Each structure stands twice: as C-alpha cells, then as structure tokens.
Amino acid sequence: MKLIGPFTQALPLADLPMKGAIADEDLKIIEQAGVLLEDGKILAVDTFDKLQKENPEVAVTEIQESMVLLPSFVDCHTHICWGGNRARDYAMRIAGKPYLEIARAGGGIWDSVTKTRAASEGELTNITIQRANRHLADGITTIEVKSGYALDVENELKMLKAIKNADREVKADLVSTCLAAHIKPKDFEGDAAAYLQYILENLLPEIKQQGLSNRVDIFIEDTAFNEEVSVSYLLAAKAMGFEITIHADQFSTGGSAVGKEVGAVSVEHLESSTEEEIRLIADSDMVAVALPGASLGLGMQYTPSRKLLDAGACLAIATDWNPGSAPMGDLLMQAAVLSASEKLSSAEVFAGITYRAAAALNLNDRGRLAEGMLGDMVAFPCETYQEILYQQGRLKPTYVWKKGEEVEGKR
Numbered sequence: 001m002k003l004i005g006p007f008t009q010a011l012p013l014a015d016l017p018m019k020g021a022i023a024d025e026d027l028k029i030i031e032q033a034g035v036l037l038e039d040g041k042i043l044a045v046d047t048f049d050k051l052q053k054e055n056p057e058v059a060v061t062e063i064q065e066s067m068v069l070l071p072s073f074v075d076c077h078t079h080i081c082w083g084g085n086r087a088r089d090y091a092m093r094i095a096g097k098p099y100l101e102i103a104r105a106g107g108g109i110w111d112s113v114t115k116t117r118a119a120s121e122g123e124l125t126n127i128t129i130q131r132a133n134r135h136l137a138d139g140i141t142t143i144e145v146k147s148g149y150a151l152d153v154e155n156e157l158k159m160l161k162a163i164k165n166a167d168r169e170v171k172a173d174l175v176s177t178c179l180a181a182h183i184k185p186k187d188f189e190g191d192a193a194a195y196l197q198y199i200l201e202n203l204l205p206e207i208k209q210q211g212l213s214n215r216v217d218i219f220i221e222d223t224a225f226n227e228e229v230s231v232s233y234l235l236a237a238k239a240m241g242f243e244i245t246i247h248a249d250q251f252s253t254g255g256s257a258v259g260k261e262v263g264a265v266s267v268e269h270l271e272s273s274t275e276e277e278i279r280l281i282a283d284s285d286m287v288a289v290a291l292p293g294a295s296l297g298l299g300m301q302y303t304p305s306r307k308l309l310d311a312g313a314c315l316a317i318a319t320d321w322n323p324g325s326a327p328m329g330d331l332l333m334q335a336a337v338l339s340a341s342e343k344l345s346s347a348e349v350f351a352g353i354t355y356r357a358a359a360a361l362n363l364n365d366r367g368r369l370a371e372g373m374l375g376d377m378v379a380f381p382c383e384t385y386q387e388i389l390y391q392q393g394r395l396k397p398t399y400v401w402k403k404g405e406e407v408e409g410k411r
Contacts, residue, residue: 001036001037001038001043001055001058001059002036002037002038002058002059002060002061002404003034003035003036003037003048003051003052003055003058003059003060003061004034004035004037004060004061004063004377004401005032005033005034005035005048005051005060005061005062005063006032006033006034006047006048006049006062006063007030007032007033007034007035007048007063007067007068007069007379008031008032008066008067008068008382008383008384009029009030009031009033009068009069009383009384009385010029010030010033010035010045010068010069010070010369011027011028011029011030011068011069011070011350011369011385012028012030012045012071012368012369012370013027013070013071013350013351013354013355013367013368013369014028014045014368014369014370015028016347016351016355018314018355018356018359019282019312019313019314020309020310020312020313020314021309021310021345021348022309022345022347022348022351023345023347024345024346024347026347027346027347027385029385030045030046030047031047032047032048032049033045033046033047033048033069034046034047034048034049034050034051034052035051035069035369035375035377036051036055036058037375037404038404039404040374040375040403040404040405041372041373041374041375041403041404042369042370042371042372042373042374042375042404043371044371045369045370045371061406063379063399065381065398066381066382066383067379067380067381067382067398067399068379068380068382068383068384068385068387068388069369069377069378069379070139070350070354070369070377070378070379070380070385070388071354071355071366071367071368071369071373071376071377071378072139072140072141072142072354072366072376072377072378072400072401072402073138073139073140073141073142073331073332073353073354073357073378074140074141074142074143074316074353074354074357074358074361074363074366074367075135075140075142075143075144075318075319075321075331075353075357076142076144076266076268076287076289076316076318076357076358076360076361077144077146077268077289077291077318077319077320077360078135078143078144078145078146078318078319078320078321078322078329079145079146079148079149079179079320079321079322079323080128080131080132080135080143080145080321080322080329081116081124081127081128081145081146081147081149081159081162081163081166082112082115082116082124082127082149082322082323083112083115083116083117083118083119083123083124083127083149084111084112084114084115084116084119084323085323085327086107086111086112086323086324086327088107089102089107089108089111089324090297090324090327092105092107093298093299094299108324109149109182109183109324110183110185110186112149112323112324113149113150113151113185116149116150116155116159117150117152117155121158121161121162121165122162124158124159124162125162125165125166125169128145128162128163128165128166128174129166129169129170131321131329132145132166132170132172132174133170133172134329135172135329135331136170136171136172136400136402136407137396137400137407138330138331138332138396138397139332139378139396139397139400140172140331141171141172141173141366141376141378141400141402142172142173142175142357142358142361142363142366142376143172143173143174143175144174144175144176144177144318144360144361145163145166145174145175145176145177146176146177146178146179146217147159147160147163147176147177147178147179147180147213148178148179148180148181148182148217149182149323150180151180151182151183151185151188152185152187152188153202153203153206156178156180156203157203157206157207157210157212160176160178160207160212160213161210161212163176163212164176164212171402171405171407172402175215175361175363176212176213176215177213177215177216177217177245178203178204178207178212178213178215178216178217178242179216179217179218179219179247180199180203181195181196181199181216181217181218181219181224181225181230181233182219182224183219183223183224184224184225192224192225192226192229193229193232196225196229196230196232196233199233200233200236200237200240204216204237204240204242205240208240208241208242213242214241214242214243215242215243215244215245216234216237216238216242216243216244216245217244217245217246217247218230218233218234218246218247219247220246220247220248220254220255220258221247221250221251221252221255222251222252223251224247226254227254227255227257227258230246230255230258231258231261231262234246234258234262234264235262238262238263243265243362244259244262244263244264244265245264245265245266245267245268245360246258246259246264246266246267246268247268247269248267248268248269248270249267249269249270249271249272249273249277250269250270250271250272250294251271251272252272253272253273253274253276253277255267255269256270256273256277256280256281256286257277257280259281259284259286260280260281260284260286264286265286265287265360265361265362266286266287266288266289266316266360267281267286267287267288267289268288268289268291268318268360269289269291269294269303269320270288270289270290270303270304270308271291271294271295271300271301271302271303272301273303273304273308275307278304278307278308278311278313279311281308281311281313282308282311282312282313283312286314287314287315287316287356287357287359287360288303288308288313288314288315288316289315289316289317289318289357289360290302290303290305290308290315290316290317290318290338290352291303291317291318291319291320291326292317292334292335292337292338293319293320293321293325293326293328293329293330293334294320294325294326296326296328296334296337297324297325297326297327297328298325302338302341302342303338303342304342305317305338305342305344306342306343306344309344309348314356314359315348315351315352315356316352316353316356316357316359316360317331317334317335317338317349317352317353317357318331318353318357318360319331319334330393331353332353332388332389332393333392333393333394334393335349335352335353335389336349336389336391336392336393337392337393339389340392346385346386346388346389349389350385354366354367354368355367355368374403375401375402375403375404375405376401376402376403377399377400377401378397378399378400378401379397379398379399379400380395380396380397380398381395381397381398382395
C-alpha cells in the first residue's frame with residue numbers, strides 16, 4: 001500500500017455521466033489531494049492529510065511541487081503501426097493537389113500498404129514501441145492500435161503480431177483492432193464483397209486462434225466499402241466473437257446507421273454527420289469518437305461535437321495518429337483545439353480523453369480516480385486544471401503513473 005500526494009488539485013471524474021453535456025461546475029475538485037493505492041489499483045481518493053491520518057503506517061510518495069492530478073488519458077483510435085511516411089503526400093495536399101492526383105503519383109493509403117508490407121515484424125514492432133512511448137510520455141496509458149496497412153492475410157497478421165509484441169515491451173496498454181477492411185487492395189482480384197469474404201474466411205479465424213485481437217473495424221465510404229457489404233461483414237465478424245467499431249460518416253453519411261444496426265461499440269470520425277445521424281447516435285449506446293487530428297490534417301470540418309453532446313451522445317476524442325491524414329499524434333493539443341472550435345467545456349474534454357474514451361474500447365476499469373479503478377494517473381505542473389487546456393497542448397505532464405507505478409524518465 002502507498003500514498004501519493006499532496007496534489008494542489010485532483011479531478012477524480014468519478015461522478016460524471018457517461019452521456020451528454022457536462023458543465024465545469026459539475027467537476028468535483030479535491031484540494032490538497034492524495035491517492036491511496038495497492039496492487040496497482042486505487043483504494044481511495046481524498047485529502048492527503050485525511051488519508052495519511054487514517055493510514056499512519058503507509059509508505060508516502062511526496063509531491064513537492066504544485067500539481068494537478070487527473071486520470072491518465074486513453075487514445076481510443078490510432079494507426080501507429082505502419083512503415084515509411086507520407087510527407088510527400090502532405091506537401092502535395094497543402095499545395096492544393098487533389099487526392100486522386102496524389103494517388104496517381106504513388107501516394108495515398110496504397111503507399112503505406114507497400115511500405116508496411118516491406119517492413120519486417122521486428123521493424124514494425126520497434127516503430128510501434130517508439131510511438132507508444134511518445135504517447136506514454138504525454139500521459140496516455142491506454143492506446144488502441146489498428147492494423148489495415150497490409151491488406152492481405154500474411155501481412156495483416158504480421159502487423160497484429162507486431163502490435164502484440166510492442167504491448168509486451170511498453171508500460172502503456174495497447175489494444176489491437178483488425179482494420180483489414182480499410183480499402184480493397186489494388187492487387188486483390190475480385191470486388192469489395194469478395195475481399196471481405198476473403199478476410200472472413202482466411203484472416204479473422206487466424207486472429208482468433210492466435211489471440212491477436214478481439215476487435216474489428218471497417219471504413220464505410222464511397223471509396224472503400226458501402227453499407228450493404230459492410231453490414232454482412234460486420235454481422236459475420238460479430239458472430240465470430242469480435243467487437244465492432246466503424247470508421248463512419250467521414251466524407252459521406254451511412255456508417256453510423258450501420259453501426260447502430262450491427263451493435264457497434266463506437267462510430268468514429270463523424271465529420272459529415274447530419275442532424276439525423278446525431279440523433280441516431282445519441283439514441284444508441286455507441287460512443288461517438290471525434291478525430292480532430294484528421295480534420296487538421298485534411299483541412300476539413302470537425303466532428304459536430306457540441307451538437308452530439310447536447311443531443312445526449314457519449315463523446316470521446318482521439319488522435320487518429322496515422323501516416324496520411326493525421327501525422328501529428330498529440331492528443332491534448334488536438335483536444336484543446338477541438339474544444340475551442342466546438343465550445344466544449346474542460347469537463348467534457350477531460351471526460352472525452354479518459355473514461356468516455358475507455359468506454360469506446362469497452363474498458364470500464366480506467367479513466368476515473370475511484371476505488372477499484374486502475375492506478376493510471378497523470379499530473380500536470382500547474383495550480384489549477386484550467387491551465388491545462390489554456391496552454392493548448394504545450395503543458396506536458398511531470399508525472400505519469402501506470403497501475404500505480406511511476407513511469408520513469410518523466411522528471
């Protein structure tokens with residue numbers, strides 16, 4: 001058992017709702033707070049003096065500086081396992097070149113597929129470790145990682161094995177997702193429905209047998225997979241025991257309706273969602289995941305986050321860290337920019353990158369500072385929580401704890 005503190009402020013987020021809008025006035029703030037932990041889990045969060053008096057023999061990790069404590073962050077949508085980069089694509093895009101012209105010049109998703117296929121499992125493992133550790137240093141202790149830059153059985157398995165290897169080596173938890181249904185690969189002979197059947201018959205059983213993932217994703221879009229073939233694929237994957245998440249409503253609508261039909265855990269992107277989709281999502285149990293990094297990278301509108309929250313939806317915020325549309329991978333900066341544009345309260349942002357993001361991964365043991373939750377915590381060097389978003393990502397955490405253990409190298 002150990003006691004950590006005192007913290008100038010602690011925001012447990014323990015009593016906040018899973019769905020809908022949250023005002024900053026709803027935040028419970030504990031001044032001069034302490035956290036009591038045992039075996040990687042939280043026993044109590046209260047004032048430091050009270051916890052110390054009630055547990056006089058407990059070992060104390062004393063915090064000398066002014067620090068604001070939060071649950072550590074969850075990035076519930078990333079693509080951090082890939083080979084090569086697409087810097088040339090980005091330069092062409094900001095110079096005004098359209099996507100098809102970039103693709104004809106050898107860019108686009110297929111460029112990443114080619115480079116990822118060429119990379120070894122060890123190379124992909126190492127680069128995933130590097131990116132995951134950068135996230136960990138920023139206070140992100142749970143990271144979803146998608147495959148989808150290989151698009152054949154051998155190389156999709158290679159990606160998922162690399163993600164599993166990386167998970168063993170980093171302190172952050174990596175949650176793998178199979179996104180073999182990213183696009184139909186150029187070298188597949190057959191239509192989109194035939195490709196999805198190929199995945200169902202040849203890839204997903206191997207993933208289950210090898211324990212590489214329990215989540216399946218698909219990109220529903222005019223340039224990827226339509227609603228009809230997506231429903232069939234997702235229902236079949238669900239029958240095999242996979243949880244479902246969907247790239248939905250990024251450039252056109254339809255994906256979120258598929259999500260509700262198949263019982264998806266989350267629908268992600270949603271930049272093109274209209275009032276109809278917003279109502280549909282709010283009336284469901286799906287988590288809506290905003291990806292401001294993709295909006296910044298593509299120069300397009302943000303997910304209608306304010307409308308989703310006001311309609312009663314559960315809103316999470318993630319980075320979409322990937323080589324093409326969202327290469328930045330800075331969760332706090334992106335969340336701060338989204339909040340300024342969409343007028344999200346600090347409470348809504350913190351909820352969106354902690355317990356609501358955890359809900360998008362079907363994880364209910366993290367994202368709040370409360371008895372029984374994992375001791376996943378982050379502390380920022382400031383006097384008040386308001387300074388964290390005020391600095392728009394410039395303020396980085398001094399301390400990060402994973403399961404109650406301080407991550408080395410932060411101080």
